[in-house]
Amino acid sequence: MNFGSIFLSEALGTGVLALLGVGVVANVLLAKTKGFDGGWLLINFGWGLGVFGGVYVAYKTGGHLNPAVTIGILSSGADEYAPGIGVTVGNTIAYLLGQVLGAFLGAIVAYLAYKKHFDAEEDAGKKLGVFATGPEIRSYAWNFVTEVIATFILVLVIIGIGETPTGLGPLAAALLVVGIGASLGGPTGYAINPARDLGPRLAHAVLPVHRKAKDTNASGRKNNDWAYAWVPVLGPLVGGALAGVVSTLAF
Template identity: 55%
Template sequence: MPLTTGQIFLSEFFGTAILILFGAGVCAAVTLPRSKAKASGWIVIAFGWGLAVFMGVYAAYATGGHLNPAVTVGLAVAGKDLAPGVSATAVNVVVYIVAQMLGGIVGAVGAWLAYKRHFDAEAPAADKLGCFSTTPGIRSYGWNVVTEAIGTFALITWVLINGKSPSQLGPLAVALVIVAIGLSLGGPTGYAINPARDLGPRIAHALLPIKGKGSSDWTYAWVPVVGPLLGAVAAGLLVPRMAGLY
C-alpha cells in the first residue's frame, strides 16, 4: 500500500529527531564541562554520529531513512524514487525536507532537555553552540563550502550505489560511511553534510532559553546548507552517468 503524505512526514520527522537527539547528545557529552564523557574526543563524536544515523535510518525505514535534505535532493536529481513506492515528486521532496527540518529541531530540544542542568552550568558560549550546530576550525566561507560539498558528495555517492551491496548492510554501512567522513573530512568544518543536522538544531539553539548561550552564528549558517546541497546535486548529476554503477 502506498504511503500517505502524513506517513511520509512522520517517518522522516521521527527518524531525523532520533538522529539529532543522539548526535547532539554525543556532542554535549564530549563538550560540556561536567559531563562524565568530557574530553573523550573526536573519535567518540564521529562514532556517536555514525550510530545516531544507524538508529535514525531504522526509525525511518519506511521512507528510506533519508534524514537529510541532501539525500532527498540527490536522489531526486539522479531521477531515483525517494523510497520504494515513493516517487520524487516536488510535493514529496518538500514533505521530506520539512519533516527533516522539524525533526532536527525537536531532536535538538530533546538533547537539551537531557543535558539541561549541564547547559545551565558555566561553559563557553561557543561550546554550547557546538552541541547544536557546526563551526569551522578556520573560518573561510568558500573553502568551508568546498569541504561540506566534498563530504556530502561522498555520502550521496554511497547512497546512490549501495544497492550493489546486500540490503541487510544498508543502515550499518551508511553508519560506517558517516564515521569515515567524520574521521577523514570532518576536521575543517565539523562535517554537517546535512542541512537538517545543522540548521534545525541551530534554530533550536536560537529559540531555547540556554543560559549564557551567546550568538547562534547566523553568518555561518548558510555554509552547512549550501555546501551539502551543492555536493548532493553534483553527485546526483554525475554518479548515475558513471559506467557500471546501475
C-alpha cells in the first residue's frame, strides 16, 4: 500500500472509532439525550464497540487506529505494520497523520449528530468532556503514570493477540478496551490513544460548542484545557513504546 492508501484507511477507521466514542460520551453527558446519565460502563462499551467497528474499516492497514499502537509495533522491531506494509518513515507518518485527522473528523460528525443537545447544554465542562479526557484528581505526573500504565497494557495485549491464533481479532481488541476503561479508566478517563484525545480536542477548539455555556472565560473563549493536553498524548506514546520493547521479551 502507498502513503495515500495507508492514510485513508487509518483515517476512516479512526473516524469510526471517534464518532462512536465521542458519540457515546455525548449521549451520557449532554442534556436531554436518551442515554443521559447512562454511566461509566455505557461509555466503556461505547468506546470498545467503536474500536470493534474501526478495526474492521481499517483492516487493510491492520486497524491500528492509535499512534501508541503504531509506535509500539515500531519499537518491537517488527518488519511490517501489517501484511505488505513495511515499517518505514513514510508509512509511519501516514499512519499517524491518518489517525489524528480521522479522530478530528469523527468528532465533528459526532457533534453534528448531537448539535441540538450541545446547544441545550449549559455546562462547558461537560462539553469539553465529550471530546477530550481529563483527570478526576489533577496531578500531571500521576496522571501521566496512569496513562502510561493503561496504554502499556493495551499495546502489549494487542501485540500478543497478533501473535496468537485466537481468531477473535477486532472483538478481542474491543473487549480489551472495555476492560481497561472499567479497571484503569477512573483517574484520567483512559485516553490510551493520542489521536483519540488530540483530534477531538482540536475539533472542540474550532466548533461553536461554547454557545450558551456558563463557564467560558471573560473574553468568551472556550477552555480547551491545553495545560493538560500533553498528558493523553505523551503518556500513551511512552506506554506504547515500552510495551513494544517488552513484547520482544514476552513473545
